[in-house]
Amino acid sequence: xxxxxxxxxxxxxxxxxxxxxxxxAEVPYVWTSHEVVAEMLRLxxxxxxxxxxxxxxGDGRVVIAAARDFGARGVGVEIDPKLVALSVEAALRExxxxxxxxxxxxxxxxxxxxxxxxxxxxxxxxxxxxxPKLVRELQPGARVxxxxxxxxxxxPSQTTSVQTRDGRVDVYLWVIPPKS
Ligand SMILES: C[S@@+](CC[C@H](N)C(=O)[O-])C[C@H]1O[C@@H](n2cnc3c(N)ncnc32)[C@H](O)[C@@H]1O
Numbered sequence: 001x002x003x004x005x006x007x008x009x010x011x012x013x014x015x016x017x018x019x020x021x022x023x024x025a026e027v028p029y030v031w032t033s034h035e036v037v038a039e040m041l042r043l044x045x046x047x048x049x050x051x052x053x054x055x056x057x058g059d060g061r062v063v064i065a066a067a068r069d070f071g072a073r074g075v076g077v078e079i080d081p082k083l084v085a086l087s088v089e090a091a092l093r094e095x096x097x098x099x100x101x102x103x104x105x106x107x108x109x110x111x112x113x114x115x116x117x118x119x120x121x122x123x124x125x126x127x128x129x130x131x132p133k134l135v136r137e138l139q140p141g142a143r144v145x146x147x148x149x150x151x152x153x154x155x156p157s158q159t160t161s162v163q164t165r166d167g168r169v170d171v172y173l174w175v176i177p178p179k180s
Contacts, residue, residue: 022080024106029058029083032121032147036169037065039162043173044117044143046070053077053115055107055122055130060087060100062119067096072117074100077110112137121147128152135176142176 021028032040040062046052048071054062057076064087066072074096078084087102103110108130112118115138120127127149134144148169150156156172 022083025056025079026126027056027122029080030121031058031061033164033166034061034065035164036147036162036171037062038069039160040119040145040147040171041066041070041117043158043160043171044119044145046072046117048072050116051075051114052117052119053110053112054119055110056120057087057102058083058121060090060102062121063087063100063102064091064094064096066117067091067099068094072099075115076100076102077105077107078102079104079106108133113139116142118142118144119146120144120149122149124149124152138176140176140178144174144176146172 046066050066050072052063052066052072052074054074054076057063057078060076063074063076066074076087078087081104084102084104091097091100091102112133118134118138120130127146128151131151131154150172151174154174157175158173159170161168161170
């Protein structure tokens with residue numbers, strides 16, 4: 001990803017973490033830019049009936065935008081407690097503290113059964129490991145949106161790209177199929 005290293009250093013300065021990888025984290029904290037967040041939520045057609053889970057929720061921006069700008073409820077799951085604390089503060093500041101929850105924990109151990117939309121900014125290999133869990137726990141019709149990383153041979157229903165100041169980034173959408 002262009003400028004990922006720079007973003008990592010900035011993240012260190014902002015959250016004061018000892019390293020980009022929090023112990024147990026599978027990927028470092030790098031935020032999704034606000035225009036890409038908006039495109040992810042638009043692509044998933046998020047609305048007031050949705051429960052949006054962001055797995056590895058960083059500073060909470062995806063879940064907060066889902067509640068503030070699209071009327072959804074949201075849950076962020078994040079392994080780094082400092083980022084969870086920042087997310088809770090930001091949600092209160094943005095006036096959506098009653099519609100979002102941030103949980104400190106491992107995304108692989110989180111029950112996803114009430115999510116109608118799952119958002120990801122992780123890696124292709126983590127997406128591939130998550131795929132069976134997504135298909136098992138989400139209801140048919142639930143949407144999965146990923147910033148930058150695809151899902152192997154599971155072809156997305158839609159793909160779009162967003163021009164950011166760091167270059168073009170891809171956003172992928174999958175829809176959970178009917179149970180067989
Ligand atoms: C690339 S950042 C994305 C942050 C946010 N979703 C966004 O798009 O702005 C990935 C986040 O996943 C978190 N993370 C990594 N492994 C995790 C795990 N096993 N469980 C929960 N969070 C994890 C990291 O701490 C980091 O904040």
